[in-house]
Structure formats: C-alpha cells, structure tokens
Amino acid sequence: MRLLVVEDDLPLAEALTTLLTSSGYAVDCVHDGASGEALAAAEQFDLVILDLNLPQMDGIAVLNEMRARDNAAAVMILTARGAAEDRVRGLDFGADDYMTKPFDVREFEARVRSLLRRQAGLRSAKVSLGEITLDLTSRQFFASDQPLDLPPRERALLELLLTRAGKVVTKEAIVQSLTSLDDMLSDNAIEQYISRLRRxxxxxxxxxxTVRGIGYLLEKAS
Structure with missing residues (x-):
C-alpha cells in the first residue's frame, strides 16, 4: 500500500513517515500544499494523510482539487483544527476521516488500517485464500494457523495480491503500491520477488x- 503524507511540521512529518514505513507501507512525504496536490495528481496513492494549515496551498484546496479530478484515494485530514465547522467542511469536501492533533498513535494506526481496508473493498479484518490468512489488523500472515514470516518486500507483495485475489494485478500497480519515489522497482526486481513468493x-x-504482458494473478492451486 502506498501512502502520501502532506505535513509542514517537519518533526511530525518525519515521525509519521517512520511509523508508517516501519509498518510496511511505501510512503512519500511533502511539506506544502502545492507539492502535495502535484504529487497526488501525478502518482497513485491508496491513502493521503493531509494537514490543513499548509504553506502555498491549504489542505482543503488540495482536497478540493483531488476530488475535482475524481482522485479516489482515501484522505485522512490530520490537523490541529478541531472545531465542528472545520470537521464538517473537511468531510463535506470529500475527506474520508478527520483526526485532530495531538493524537493517540494506536488510534491513528487503527484508522489508517480501517481506511485501507475500505479502500480495498474489504469488510472483514481477515482475508484468506487456500491455507493462508492475512490478519489486516496486525498485518500478520498465517499459514495453516501458524505465523508465516516473510521478508518485508515479499510480505507487502503478498498483501497486495491477496487483497486482490482472483484479479490480475499489473506490474504498474505493484510498483505504484509497493514503492515510494525514492525506492523504485525494476521489472527484473519484480520478477525476482514474484519467483521467490511463488515458491x-x-x-x-x-x-x-503470470498473465503475459499484463501482470500476475493469485489463485488457488489447481
């Protein structure tokens, strides 16, 4: 899953990026509204975490531009502005969630997971195929009810494929979902991860x- 953090408080932005990256998400971070709007227009994100009080372009304007372009990324507003009118305005402009600072980290992480489940069209906190189950709350895999440990990149890849089981996932979607702008994947690297995960x-x-020329399909073995 790929996330964008738009936050001008540099220590908080760094802390959020570290927290989300350590949870296995691919994270890009910018510090002003104009950069956030431009990046959201150019790249594909599953979730945008958006401050309101931003230089160059405020968060509501960023959100308005995103929705005007039919950008379907989930948006969590994370701001110090907690007045009811601010909440109503943010939600009316198309935010999916609104959280005020200071905040509890555990609640923040839970809201991120909830938004990403909703974005993937999943109602349950668990998704299974064959003998493998993914607990979306802990983001832990189980195989035959036993923990299945995977390297971080393979874990992220399997999560993407499992939440889209039965559908072809393109190489472009894999790159968009698993990498930030600072950490791109080549076609050869993707094929290596796919080969390892297949085994x-x-x-x-x-x-x-492998669906030749398109991407990859996770399914029950025949």
Whole structure:
C-alpha cells in the first residue's frame, strides 16, 4: 500500500513517515500544499494523510482539487483544527476521516488500517485464500494457523495480491503500491520477488500465475 503524507511540521512529518514505513507501507512525504496536490495528481496513492494549515496551498484546496479530478484515494485530514465547522467542511469536501492533533498513535494506526481496508473493498479484518490468512489488523500472515514470516518486500507483495485475489494485478500497480519515489522497482526486481513468493506459497495451496504482458494473478492451486 502506498501512502502520501502532506505535513509542514517537519518533526511530525518525519515521525509519521517512520511509523508508517516501519509498518510496511511505501510512503512519500511533502511539506506544502502545492507539492502535495502535484504529487497526488501525478502518482497513485491508496491513502493521503493531509494537514490543513499548509504553506502555498491549504489542505482543503488540495482536497478540493483531488476530488475535482475524481482522485479516489482515501484522505485522512490530520490537523490541529478541531472545531465542528472545520470537521464538517473537511468531510463535506470529500475527506474520508478527520483526526485532530495531538493524537493517540494506536488510534491513528487503527484508522489508517480501517481506511485501507475500505479502500480495498474489504469488510472483514481477515482475508484468506487456500491455507493462508492475512490478519489486516496486525498485518500478520498465517499459514495453516501458524505465523508465516516473510521478508518485508515479499510480505507487502503478498498483501497486495491477496487483497486482490482472483484479479490480475499489473506490474504498474505493484510498483505504484509497493514503492515510494525514492525506492523504485525494476521489472527484473519484480520478477525476482514474484519467483521467490511463488515458491513460498506453493506448499499452502496457492498459485501465482503470470498473465503475459499484463501482470500476475493469485489463485488457488489447481
């Protein structure tokens, strides 16, 4: 999952980026509204975490521009402005959630997970295929009810494929979802991760099919 943080408080921006990256998300971070609006227009994000009091362009203007372009990314407003009229205005302009500073980190993480589940069209906190289950709350994989440990990049790849099981996931979608602008993946690197993951999940009744020229499909092994 790929996230964008638009926050002009540099220590907070760094803390949010570190927190989200350590949870396995690909994170880009900018510090003014104009840069946030431009990046949201140029790249594909699953979730945008957006301050309101931003230099160059305020958060409501960024949100308004996103929705005017039919940008469907989930948006969480994270701001010190907690008045009811600010909340109503943010939600009416198309925000999916509104959280005020200071905030509890555990609640913030839970809201991020909830928004990403909703963005993926998942109602349950767990998703399963074959013998593998992903707990979306802990972001832990289980195989035959036992914890399945994976390297971070393979874990992120399997999460993407499992939440879209039965659908073809393009290479472009993999790059967009798994990497930030500072951490791009080549086609060769993607193929290596796919090959490793295919070997890891085969014992648990799953197959990872290459759809030539398009992408990859996670399905039950035949």
């Amino acid at each position: 890891r999940i085969a014992p648990y009744g799953l197959g990872l099919r």
